[in-house]
Amino acid sequence: MTNPDQANHPTQTNASPTEQRVVTAIAAVTVYSDRALVKRQGQTNLHEGNQTLLVSELPITLQVDSVRATGKGNIPVRLVEVRTERSFSQEPIAAKVAELTAQIEELEDQKLALQNDLNALIVQRDFVKGLGEKSIQRFCISLARDETSLEATQELLNFVGQNYGDYASAIATKHKAKKEVESKLSALIQQLKQLRSDRPQESYSLFVVVEAQATGEFTLEVSYVVQQTFWRPLYDIRVSEQGIILLSYLAEIVQTSGEDWLDPQLTLSTAKPGMGMLPPKLKPWYIDLNQPPVPTAIRTRQANAPNTPMMAKMSAPLAASAAAESFEFELDQVSTAEIKREGSTVSFAIGGGGDIPSDGNPHKITIFEREYQGEMKYVAIPQLSSFAYLQAIVKNPENGVTLLPGKANIFRGNMFVGTTKLANIAPGQEFKLNLGIDEGIQIERDLVEREVDKRFISGQRRTTYAYRLIVTNLSDRPAKLRLTEQLPTSRNEQIKVSLSRSNPTIQPKDLGILTWDLLLAANAKQEIYYQFTISHPPDITPVGLNI
Template identity: 40%
Template structure:
């Protein structure tokens, strides 16, 4: 009886070895796969065939070793692509349809932009030509000031409207281009995958006799990786934040990682362990592009040598595989998370979430008030990572407050012992009132200037039955003109810190207590000059 994987090879010299995935280490954008299979050798075999390997396999990464009750020399390996069906046509068709739709929307936006820009240029040209005509008309008293003002207002309004619509369309065009780039990348990845047939590995062997042999191989696959996710829940009573550290693992290797021990690593394969070396730095004219050189006899799919082929002979005893214990390892800035056995991660790109850890993190809470923008305070939690804990990698974090969803943030990397902030939304236990108590305009020291003075009073009430610490930040105006100056006249009590654009107080409020803050600033500008951005404009 012949085996389809053997083809024309002789039955007594070729054996097919069925293997299963024993362990997976998922990196940022690749994965290291370890497979193991058991075969009973007759002593006549010259080739062992391992079918069903991933189409995304990187053949240069293959390593083979063995152990058994009989001595076996591993002479070499080669990979053979299996020619089967091309990538899924329906998926490619769907991506092409979505790309065509977005490209059509882009063309429509470009046409509208061309039309609007022509209209705006016409308005601009009309405005420039009208200046001389209206100047002459005013001089000859053929046109009055009211007619001039109406035309200027009309032209200005039309120009602003065209500019606003053009800006919106340009933003839509940028958003469409980003969507198109993502779809084109997906299409390129699918088309680059050599079908669903994958590879088979052929191992050249020379056994010393009959017996059981355990074959183990490892290799790297592309189109696989993981991203960290977090659920962070703040509980006011416990003054702690519960952090659920998750990983979303996704892979398109075509192999299902069922029953394999899963390890997550923060490193990237192939980055090298040595520092870079200097090479000669040449200055020349139009250097020719360098092309990769390969020796004519070199075949990247064939690997040999002690680093990739190993075999051992042991007495006839059951082969035991020690269990992998879930733990965290850190070395040279790389974090490795050993999660143990998983139910399985499919090879078709379906994402799977796995839990790395759940723990309580100590925190202290702060209240932040921005009275010019809001009449309430915001709650923040300053959380500290455990000194001997796990590095929290950059990723999306869902924020909950007393099990109520607040929002989503992007968490940056947090090392052990490092603090980080969580915004927990508004807090209704504080009431903040901002009053304008003075707004006065008078002549300046110089006759051709005037000064407008603004004075504000902030009243803050703690409605809670416990003491709180509140940071109050009040914004000050900044001048964008040399003709206008701003100056802080007073602030009571003295701010904890200040800058030209803001005042900041840190105050402690006892339970059910009230506190007042006040400040005053002046704006000096020439007589007859109309300012924008004044407090009355809001």
């Protein structure tokens, strides 16, 4: 079906006698990284001949060039014309205002109740705190006089500590709940202010002229692209002690398109329609001599000069880009999550995505969960830290999907470790997860030798240093450890640094890096030793050793 000519001018949203208003609902939404494709459907009855179908109150963020109309029914119907018109309406909004007001009052009641609970909890916590402060001194005196026992003192401390902790935890929970209520309340108050604005409500109306060959039922389908919507990936990654990685691929959807999406068939796409269809073109790169500043009066005359034909030519690519944004996309209706690939583009058909209102708040949806087998390794740099850091090396399967760049929350079991950012990870590509400090590996590092040779060999003073490291694996499983040490690097040709001995044997890399890849047996120790020598003429003193 071709795209008919479209008009775009202000009007009032009032159906004329020859127009038939069609009530439509959003059936499907495809969300991209910076826009969304919306599909609406509505049923009506047609009579034989030409008639105009009106779909009103479409959002102002709609891209006019993207509007498409089609339909199906039990009678032959020909599409004659499709046009859009910008509409201004000052229709009563009392029902919406009443709904928002009721929601605000309910949230204000919740906020007041939470504040009352907080006040009561704070009083109880402070009472326990005061009781403890007053009782501790009294019990100390009684203990000194043998008037009370250690058991009674311990019972008091346990009572105060337990109750204080319980009240503090309850206060934190109430504070969090109150903050969430305040956030929702603020958003609703802002919506109400915008709704009560005296400015007319602006929207688009869509007019579809059809020719029916007979009388019968007809389902109108319209689609259009809206701005001010996007989705971004978010990950929850849980790592078990056995190296099983459970990755939850989530989507965070934000939209302020001007219309609520009420449980549509939702699809998330990695396509980038906003990039246009044509590759960019290089423009001439000019260099010239430095010119003296142009006087202010001349600059002003140039700024006020009318547009030249060259300026008109420069605007042509913008028009071409806008036209390139008109596209059609067919969405399969699915009831469960499904992954589709079209070249390098991946689409996630979520099915019923729940309600996503036009409120600017992030709404999270789970795309899929998948298990990966990770290779667990430890990394240690004892010169900087006495702890070992656990890492997981994970491979995205060849038949997997591309993991887009996004924030990842890392958990070890049920313990939250921290957040990291995943880069773009293609199928078949390995990626590394940093899982933080693991106290299952213990490292001791000692300077065991520091000796200045009293003899001068070839006119050089030699100083020898040696370190011994004891690595202990406290776990019941073997562990792979990459341990890294560092020799000083000389910036002066008169100062020489050399590795004398090492066990296990190793050769220094660039900048004096020493790296051992160790396989530690369960509940076992391993010793690492290395010795290095610094030689220099006796009349100079090296700086920067800090040993």
